[in-house]
Amino acid sequence: MVNGYIAALADYAVAKGLIEEADRPWAVNRLLETMGLSSYEAPETVPQASLEEILTALVNDAVARGVIEDGIASRDLFDTKLMGVLTPRPSQVIARFHEKMAESREAATDWFYCFCQDTDYIRRYRIARDVKWVTATEFGDLDITINLSKPEKDPRAIAAARSAAQTSYPKCQLCRENEGYAGRLDHPARQNHRIIPVTIDGQDWFFQYSPYVYYNEHCIVFNGKHVPMKIDRSAFRKLLDFVIQFPHYFVGSNADLPIVGGSILSHDHFQGGRYTFAMEKAPVEQTVTFPGYEDVEAGIVRWPMSVIRIRCADDKRLVDLAEKILTAWRGYSDPDAFIFAETDGEPHNTITPIARKRGDKYELDLVLRNNITTEEFPLGVFHPHPELHHIKKENIGLIEVMGLAVLPSRLKNELKELADALVSGGDLRGSDAIAKHADWAEELKTRYTFTADNVEGILQDEVGKVFARVLQDAGVYKCTPEGRTAFQKFIASVQ
Numbered sequence: 001m002v003n004g005y006i007a008a009l010a011d012y013a014v015a016k017g018l019i020e021e022a023d024r025p026w027a028v029n030r031l032l033e034t035m036g037l038s039s040y041e042a043p044e045t046v047p048q049a050s051l052e053e054i055l056t057a058l059v060n061d062a063v064a065r066g067v068i069e070d071g072i073a074s075r076d077l078f079d080t081k082l083m084g085v086l087t088p089r090p091s092q093v094i095a096r097f098h099e100k101m102a103e104s105r106e107a108a109t110d111w112f113y114c115f116c117q118d119t120d121y122i123r124r125y126r127i128a129r130d131v132k133w134v135t136a137t138e139f140g141d142l143d144i145t146i147n148l149s150k151p152e153k154d155p156r157a158i159a160a161a162r163s164a165a166q167t168s169y170p171k172c173q174l175c176r177e178n179e180g181y182a183g184r185l186d187h188p189a190r191q192n193h194r195i196i197p198v199t200i201d202g203q204d205w206f207f208q209y210s211p212y213v214y215y216n217e218h219c220i221v222f223n224g225k226h227v228p229m230k231i232d233r234s235a236f237r238k239l240l241d242f243v244i245q246f247p248h249y250f251v252g253s254n255a256d257l258p259i260v261g262g263s264i265l266s267h268d269h270f271q272g273g274r275y276t277f278a279m280e281k282a283p284v285e286q287t288v289t290f291p292g293y294e295d296v297e298a299g300i301v302r303w304p305m306s307v308i309r310i311r312c313a314d315d316k317r318l319v320d321l322a323e324k325i326l327t328a329w330r331g332y333s334d335p336d337a338f339i340f341a342e343t344d345g346e347p348h349n350t351i352t353p354i355a356r357k358r359g360d361k362y363e364l365d366l367v368l369r370n371n372i373t374t375e376e377f378p379l380g381v382f383h384p385h386p387e388l389h390h391i392k393k394e395n396i397g398l399i400e401v402m403g404l405a406v407l408p409s410r411l412k413n414e415l416k417e418l419a420d421a422l423v424s425g426g427d428l429r430g431s432d433a434i435a436k437h438a439d440w441a442e443e444l445k446t447r448y449t450f451t452a453d454n455v456e457g458i459l460q461d462e463v464g465k466v467f468a469r470v471l472q473d474a475g476v477y478k479c480t481p482e483g484r485t486a487f488q489k490f491i492a493s494v495q
Contacts, residue, residue: 135464
């Protein structure tokens with residue numbers, strides 16, 4: 001039966017244009033080599049199966065014959081190796097991308113996005129399992145996701161990695177050296193990973209898609225060198241350079257400080273894509289003017305975080321003004337608003353910037369961030385507060401800033417167990433999984449009568465409202481008259 005699935009995988013590769021018909025015997029032989037097999041007989045019938053089913057069958061066979069160890073990490077390493085056999089070389093992919101660029105920029109990204117799915121670098125079937133919904137709030141419709149597409153931590157892989165020889169290659173999961181890398185138990189395989197060179201601000205950068213796709217065409221743009229993230233004038237210039245080349249995409253950067261930054265601060269990178277977030281839809285609630293930049297539209301955005309939006313047809317003017325705002329914010333303190341530029345020499349102020357093109361004008365959203373901690377809030381004053389940690393405890397990075405919650409996978413089962421307890425009247429503190437939600441759930445019981453028909457919808461809606469509060473906690477200036485007065489005070493300081 002294994003021959004049938006090898007044939008099915010070769011058929012898939014031909015159908016998706018990963019290999020030509022003339023490559024079929026070569027591809028079958030490469031798959032046999034990878035599977036640890038030395039003979040093959042073409043099957044009379046080929047299984048009509050999805051890519052997930054084909055790969056699962058081949059991995060199961062490899063496990064059964066002792067070719068690989070059983071385990072989540074080992075399986076992922078092996079099925080990626082199988083797909084790597086069928087993935088065209090980087091030079092071929094780059095050439096095809098540029099052929100499409102000659103048609104249009106959108107044609108090029110459309111092709112590359114589909115290609116990354118066809119090679120199983122983006123695992124469509126895993127992405128489809130993510131739980132997603134939209135919650136209406138006073139700040140617009142927020143996107144809520146429970147991420148299930150990242151592979152689970154495999155205890156066996158963790159244990160094996162401890163005893164494995166340590167290596168610093170690649171230096172991180174963003175480095176260009178990941179392209180084609182076989183991976184190891186503590187580092188994902190990337191034989192089917194391809195990247196596209198791009199030049200931004202005169203430097204060598206690369207463009208790829210995220211394998212986890214939190215939103216449509218979720219891409220990553222990263223520096224060819226392994227250098228730390230830094231928000232400065234050059235960052236604004238690079239963001240706008242990318243948008244000039246790919247005007248149908250937005251692109252943004254996580255902040256460059258811990259707590260308010262992303263998960264990989266060691267490698268300079270941006271995230272972008274083809275998606276309209278709630279923050280982009282949010283209107284300017286108060287226009288402002290920066291002296292010397294009267295030609296640049298500017299204002300405070302009606303958003304739970306503190307956002308200055310600037311717009312202009314001249315991208316160079318945006319870079320100049322963004323640098324001026326960043327420089328002012330880096331050194332700005334207002335004790336009455338609990339804004340401190342630094343304490344004991346440690347800097348606290350930075351910006352999360354997002355760039356896009358809207359109509360004939362370029363636009364930058366500059367989100368003011370501060371990572372100060374206190375004894376009361378050791379994880380950050382402008383971070384989800386403790387009463388919200390049962391839903392969201394992790395850092396608020398670029399994607400959340402824009403209005404898309406990326407919630408931990410644990411919530412899927414916890415919310416199901418909590419729903420059952422709410423409907424049945426069970427003990428809300430009866431298990432560790434839902435005890436953390438008990439105070440929240442007891443408050444919900446004062447406002448709702450839960451039934452089997454309504455409990456899922458109510459919990460999803462209330463989780464979305466918790467996320468809105470998370471964003472409010474992360475905002476350095478609150479959406480109150482006092483908060484807006486303090487915000488204006490900072491804007492007036494930008495000279």
